[in-house]
Amino acid sequence: MNKIKCECGHVNPEGTVLCEACGKPVEKNQHIDGNEKNKLLNMRYDGSARRSQTYNKTIVDKTWNFFSSVKVGVWLIVLALVASAIGTIFPQEMYIPRSVDPSQYYRDEYGIFGQLYYELGFHNLYGSWWYILLIALIGVSLVICSIDRVVPLHRALKNQRPKRHEVFIQRQRLFGKTEKVSKDDIKTFIEQLRKKNYKISEDQGHVLAEKNRFSRWGPYVNHIGLIIILIGAILRFFPFMYVDEFVFVREGETKVIPGTNQQYYIENKDFILELYDPEEEEKFAEAIVQEGGMVPKNFQTNAVIYQVKGEVVPGAEPELEKMKEGEIRVNEPLKFNGYALYQSQYQLNEFKSMSFKLHPADNPDDAIGTFTFDMTDPKKEYDLGNGYRVVVDQYFPELKLENGVPSSESNYPRNPAFIFFVYGPDIEERETSFLAIGANIDPGEDNRYKLSLDGVEMRDVTGLAVQKDRTLPIFAAGAIIFMIGVVQGMYWQHRRIWIHPKEQGVWIAAHTNKNWHGLKRDIKSALDQTSINPPEDQQELS
Amino acid sequence: MDFYSISSNLLYTAFVIYFIATIFFGATIRSKEESGKSSRAAAVGITLTIIGFIAQLGYFIFRWIAAGHAPVSNLFEFTTFFGMMLVFAFIIIYFLYKLNILGLFALPVAMIIIGYASMFPQELSPLIPALKTHWLYIHVTTAGLGEAILAVSFAAGLIYLIKKVDQSKLNLKTFSLEFVLYMIFATLGFILVTLTFNAMDYEVAFEYRENGEETTTEYHLPAIVAPYDSTMITEDRFGPLFETPAWMEGKEAGRKLNTFIWSLLGGLVLHAFTMLLLRKRVAKALQPLLNKVNLDIVDEIMYRSVAIGFPVFTLGALIFAAIWAQVAWNRFWGWDPKEVWALVTWFFYAAFLHLRLSRGWHGEKSAWLAVIGFAIIMFNLIAVNLVLFGLHSYA
Numbered sequence: 040m041n042k043i044k045c046e047c048g049h050v051n052p053e054g055t056v057l058c059e060a061c062g063k064p065v066e067k068n069q070h071i072d073g074n075e076k077n078k079l080l081n082m083r084y085d086g087s088a089r090r091s092q093t094y095n096k097t098i099v100d101k102t103w104n105f106f107s108s109v110k111v112g113v114w115l116i117v118l119a120l121v122a123s124a125i126g127t128i129f130p131q132e133m134y135i136p137r138s139v140d141p142s143q144y145y146r147d148e149y150g151i152f153g154q155l156y157y158e159l160g161f162h163n164l165y166g167s168w169w170y171i172l173l174i175a176l177i178g179v180s181l182v183i184c185s186i187d188r189v190v191p192l193h194r195a196l197k198n199q200r201p202k203r204h205e206v207f208i209q210r211q212r213l214f215g216k217t218e219k220v221s222k223d224d225i226k227t228f229i230e231q232l233r234k235k236n237y238k239i240s241e242d243q244g245h246v247l248a249e250k251n252r253f254s255r256w257g258p259y260v261n262h263i264g265l266i267i268i269l270i271g272a273i274l275r276f277f278p279f280m281y282v283d284e285f286v287f288v289r290e291g292e293t294k295v296i297p298g299t300n301q302q303y304y305i306e307n308k309d310f311i312l313e314l315y316d317p318e319e320e321e322k323f324a325e326a327i328v329q330e331g332g333m334v335p336k337n338f339q340t341n342a343v344i345y346q347v348k349g350e351v352v353p354g355a356e357p358e359l360e361k362m363k364e365g366e367i368r369v370n371e372p373l374k375f376n377g378y379a380l381y382q383s384q385y386q387l388n389e390f391k392s393m394s395f396k397l398h399p400a401d402n403p404d405d406a407i408g409t410f411t412f413d414m415t416d417p418k419k420e421y422d423l424g425n426g427y428r429v430v431v432d433q434y435f436p437e438l439k440l441e442n443g444v445p446s447s448e449s450n451y452p453r454n455p456a457f458i459f460f461v462y463g464p465d466i467e468e469r470e471t472s473f474l475a476i477g478a479n480i481d482p483g484e485d486n487r488y489k490l491s492l493d494g495v496e497m498r499d500v501t502g503l504a505v506q507k508d509r510t511l512p513i514f515a516a517g518a519i520i521f522m523i524g525v526v527q528g529m530y531w532q533h534r535r536i537w538i539h540p541k542e543q544g545v546w547i548a549a550h551t552n553k554n555w556h557g558l559k560r561d562i563k564s565a566l567d568q569t570s571i572n573p574p575e576d577q578q579e580l581s
Numbered sequence: 582m583d584f585y586s587i588s589s590n591l592l593y594t595a596f597v598i599y600f601i602a603t604i605f606f607g608a609t610i611r612s613k614e615e616s617g618k619s620s621r622a623a624a625v626g627i628t629l630t631i632i633g634f635i636a637q638l639g640y641f642i643f644r645w646i647a648a649g650h651a652p653v654s655n656l657f658e659f660t661t662f663f664g665m666m667l668v669f670a671f672i673i674i675y676f677l678y679k680l681n682i683l684g685l686f687a688l689p690v691a692m693i694i695i696g697y698a699s700m701f702p703q704e705l706s707p708l709i710p711a712l713k714t715h716w717l718y719i720h721v722t723t724a725g726l727g728e729a730i731l732a733v734s735f736a737a738g739l740i741y742l743i744k745k746v747d748q749s750k751l752n753l754k755t756f757s758l759e760f761v762l763y764m765i766f767a768t769l770g771f772i773l774v775t776l777t778f779n780a781m782d783y784e785v786a787f788e789y790r791e792n793g794e795e796t797t798t799e800y801h802l803p804a805i806v807a808p809y810d811s812t813m814i815t816e817d818r819f820g821p822l823f824e825t826p827a828w829m830e831g832k833e834a835g836r837k838l839n840t841f842i843w844s845l846l847g848g849l850v851l852h853a854f855t856m857l858l859l860r861k862r863v864a865k866a867l868q869p870l871l872n873k874v875n876l877d878i879v880d881e882i883m884y885r886s887v888a889i890g891f892p893v894f895t896l897g898a899l900i901f902a903a904i905w906a907q908v909a910w911n912r913f914w915g916w917d918p919k920e921v922w923a924l925v926t927w928f929f930y931a932a933f934l935h936l937r938l939s940r941g942w943h944g945e946k947s948a949w950l951a952v953i954g955f956a957i958i959m960f961n962l963i964a965v966n967l968v969l970f971g972l973h974s975y976a
Contacts, residue, residue, distance in 0.1 A: 083939070109939040113932050120928040127918040127965075148827065165916045283911075315707045322585070322647065326706035338710050369710035370909050381911040382710075504911045514913065518900045522892065529888045553888070553938070556678070556881045576877075 049198065052191075054093030057086025059198040062207030079578055080210040082550050085199070087191035107187040112180045119173050126164035129156050178269045181262045189259045196255065201240050201247035201537070203548075208539045211548035213558065215574030218544040224569035225538065225545060231565035232536065246538035255552065257528020264521025271513035282378070282507040289389065290498035292415075293345070293359075298505050299378060304345040304359055310385060310499035313337040338382050340367040340501040344375050367503065377507050384502025390414055390452040394493040395474070397423055397461065400486055407463075409493055414452040426464040429490070433458040438475050445473075451500075461488055534558050547574045585705065588643035591636050592661065592695075598633030599668065599692050602626045606684030610870050623681040630672060630688065637665045648705045653721040655706055660698030660962070662722070666729030667691040670886065674733055678882055682874050687736040693765065696772045716905035723897025724923075728958050730890030731930065737883040738951030744874055745945050748865040758864045761952055763852050770847025771840065778802050785818040787811040787835065798836050805842050808835025880944055883951050884937060891930050898923040922961040929954055 043051045049060035056068045057080065064074060064086070071092045072081035080086065091107035094100045105111055129152075135144050141162055145153035160167055208214065229246060233239055237248035274280045284298035288307040296303045313336040317324040327334050345359035365373045372379040396409040408423025412431070421429045437448040438456035445456060456475035465487070472490045532554045539546040551558040555576070563573050605626035641662070644652040652658040671687040674680075708717075739761065746754050778801055785800045789811030798808060807813065807821035825835040852863070859866040902923065903913040914920065933950045936942040942950070 109935055113935050113940070116928050116932045116935070120925050120932070123921050123928070124925050126916065127921050131916055133916075150827070320707060322705050323707040325704040326702070329702065329704075334707050335709055336707065368713075370714040370716075372908065372911070379911070383911070506911050511907070511913075514903075518903075522896060522900070525892045525895065529892055554881070554885065556878065 047200075047202075047204070052088045052194075054088035054090075055086065056081075056088070057195075057207065058204070059085075059087065059195045060200045061202060061204045062086070062199075063204035064206060074210075078210065079212055080207065082211070084188055084192045085195040087195035089187050089191050091187045103183060103187070106176075106180045106183040109184065112177070112184055115173065115177045115180055119170075119177060122164065122170055122173060125161060129153060129162070131164065132162045135162075174269070174272075178266060181265055181269075185259050185262045189256070192255065196252060199247070200245075201242040202245035203247075203537050203539065205539070205546075208537055208546050208548040211537075211550050212555070212576060212578050213547075213549040213562070213574040214577060215547050215572045216541070216544065217547075217570070217572045220543070220545045220569075220571055224571055225540075227569050228538070228565055228571060231568070232561075235561055235565065237534075237536070244540045248536040248538070250534045251531040252533050254528055254531035255533045257524050257526075257531075259524070260527060261521045261524025264517045264519070264524055267517030267520060268514055269517075271510045271517060274510045274513065280509045282505060284505040285383065285502065286505060287384075287386075287500050287502050288340075288342075289391070289415075289500050291391075296344075296378070296380075296505055298507070301351045301357070302347055303362075303375070303378070304347070304357075305380070305503070306343040306345065307501055308341040308343060310501045311337065311339040311341070312385065312387060312499070313339075338369050338385060340382060340503065341365075342367055342373060342380070342503075344373070367501075372506075379506045381504040381506065382501070383504040386451070386453070386500040386502070388453075388497045389500050390455050391496040391498045393455065393495050395429075395459075395490050396493045397427060397429070397488055397490055400489040403489075403491060407488070412457070414455070428462050430460040430462065430469075431457060432460050432471070435475075459490055461490065463488065532557065534561065536562065545571060547571065549574055584643045584647035588640045588647060589703070591643065592640040592699075595633045595637035595640060596692060596695055598629050598636060599688050599695075602629035602633060603685060603688045603692070605629060606681055606688065609681040610685070610873075620681070623679075623684075626681070626684055627672070627675055630668065630675075630684065634665070634668050634672060637661075637668070641665065644705075650708055651718040651722070653725070654708055654712055654717065655701070657698050657701040657703050659721060659725065660701070661695055663725045663729055663732075663962070664691045664695035664698065666726045667694065667732050670726070670730040670733045670890075671736075674882055674886060677885070678878055680874075680878055680882060682740055682871065683733075683736060683879075683882065686740055687733060690732065690736055690765075693768050693772075697768055700772060700775045711909050714905065714908065716901065716908060720897060720901040720905050723893060723901055725897070727890050727892075727894030727897045728962075730886050730893060731958060732955055734883045734886040734890065734951040735955035737879050737886065738948035738955075740871060740874060741876060741879045741883060741945065741948040742952070743864050743867050744871040744876060744879075745948070746864070748862065748868055751862075755862065755864065757949075759862050762863050763848055764956075766852040766855070767844045767848025770849075770851050771844035773851070774802065774843045774847040775840070785813065785815045788814050789835070798833050800836055800839055802839060802843050804839055806835065806839045808833075811835065876944070880947065883947055884943075887930060887933060887951070887954075891934065894930070895927060899927060918965050919961065922957070922965050926954070926957050926961060929957055 041053045043053065043055055043065055045051060045058040045061060045063055047058060047061040047063065049058055051059050051065065054068065055065050056072045056074065057064055069075040072086060074080055091104045095104060129145065129149055132141055135141065142157055145157040145162060149156065156162060164170055229239055232248040237250045240247050282298035286294060286297055288294050288305055290307050290310055293304050293306040295301055296305050315323060315327050315334040315336045317327040317332065342365060343361060344363040346362045348358040348360045351357060363375050367373045367380055367382045369382045372381045392411050392413045394409060394411045396406045398406050408427050410421035410423060410429060417431070417434060419431055423429060435445055435447040435456040436450050436452040438454045439446050439448045454476060459472045459474065461470045461472060470486045470488060474490060474492065532551050534551040536547065536549040539548065549558055549562060566573050605622045608622040609620050609626065641652060653662050667687065668691050671683065675683060742758050746758050748755055783801055783803065785804050786797055787808050788795065788797050789808040790796065797814065803819040804821040807824050809825045809827050813821065825838050855863055902920065906915065907913040933954060937947055
């Protein structure tokens, strides 16, 4: 290490541009901050020795230097910006219907551009290796940029002395000379600055007035916050950090909550859908009519949470203990032991059971027998007594007719239909009945008996998302630290004013990391009662 | 008079007062005093601005009482709020820097935004379950305030560019600046075209399929472009000349695209007419008015408004938004287009700040960035709902 000893006696590390103590330019290093061409000194990091500007030999040096460049950082941000925007041109894969093949969907919906979008992998852009790599590179850049600057800057600000070298004073952006000045004027000036919350330090008549140094650390604090957020994002790649499940529960049903190791059960006591009533809410009447009269007001599940008593034994019927009862609404999840249940989907009026009666085809009032088909517990055969029985030949939970051929759309009893065989003492072989909602078609015209719908029981289904997320506190901490850092750096400015006595007169120089206007105002009003000339701005834009 | 009408009248009053205040700020150009110092006209201007702001605050409060929820739940309400916050941000910046010319730019931008807002349905609307939470007020107001403060940097950037860009020849710079002004004319065009055809009660209906459901939509402007795969069901009407492309996914994309085209055409006519009157580019005509402006202060305002607005925007549009998304949709981040564009905005202003603070992009470069940043904000406010699909469809 080639330490640099300044004429003021301070020993600076290699690569220093301005002496940490007195600010005298180190001649051989002026090219680093471009000072040799300019009238003013580059004060960005107080001329401290940054690793990236000092060493450039090994691969480590070169990598470090690459990532410590703000130019590279900004390019990475711009690339991430453009990539993110591209991902919104067409919907991402997670937002297209699940039942379709993505490769076809993009071509069919969006033509040649859609196909290209899919081929390039943009349909899953935010999960692609290159997008993640881009964000990771931004993370690396954040870390290296910060370390490269914060360490030397901290050193420089710690070692600064009130007494500065003349060259340093003269080459500040705000600089002014006053040839003749009384001691009282300087005193007044210092007093006024003190009133404005400047910290005053003095050394042989040389004065440094400094304010809000902490704001210099703002950028580094907010970068730490961002790094914590990125760490949170990395942890999300590990499944044990979070639970993200989904469960449909029918009214009256008790079901195990997925993702809880069979520990918890949920009972759906009632699902409620409320709509706005234009007559009750007169002020909204016009808007409700415009929306076609169907504006939902509330989606709610009244739920009971049970905990399994004792150990969970696979296969055995668990003993449940009621733990919590509550209402789940959109925006009001139900929380228990770190898990949260969110109101997410619903299905109204699913069939729970249907009752039928058997009667002679010409006399509907003369019932021979009745039976109830329970959707949750379907039987193959129902005995009606007196030798009559009904066999379920086929059951279609959600009927779909294609060219007159029945099949089922899904396993959910949303539109059930049946083919029944009826047997009886006075029936020769059997009679076939086809039953669907709103239709009772007899396949054979000559049936003696007929099955009619006697009653139905319906219920609603609620769809709940189950969540437990251990990464949330990490994201929250990162966000809070980021906000503190960004406010600290943006809403305060580090201002320094140097008072440099000169024979009969005084030199005044000042520097701030931003908001020069505010610094000028501070100085101007502090000098109001004195004959000292306010320093002039040596660099105006126009 | 009920609360709703009081509220509407107050908004109208505020608009008129802003207009008068703008005239007073305009009068400061001719005053002999150096800009930056206050003149009598400026004092009247800022006083009127504050009165106008209080009137608009009254609109906000009375509408809140009338609806029973904060009026930030649909496009009209949010955009109006955005305009109000722009005036608020202007008032604060004005007292920091006393730059009169800023009033001449910021107030008209605010007025155009409020005028734009009032073209959307204004009746009180009920809250759907996803919006029923305090996070509605917290997220939307903070995001709106942040975007409004950032918009002040646009006004300052515009002043900077109009004064600074050399208008002696036509090149990419002068063309781009003129294009920015054209976009303002296009917004005016939107307002005028809408008002004209609304007064005529013009109507034409189309039948088409949206999300697999048979839908009809009513245009209140003549149809240049019809919804994708639709049939016109009103007879004896003009057009349509062509159909909306299939990839425009937004709710009623066809109607919105048609309005957009009309706005561009209206803006073109207004802009061309203004240029004919002035016999030069509008920016060139404005340039001499800014003779006395101190560019250093304008540059400082441009930067300060980003420095103040960026943290507020981050808090409102990303952090509060994420918290709400977690509560309502059980995921704090879902790559929804509105979310992504908030992130794009954030990336952009992060780059702006790094370029300025570390790479010395001051003055003109900064001013161009301020203009682009505002364009991104407006894209997120308007185009994301128009062109892209998404969950954030209410506003």
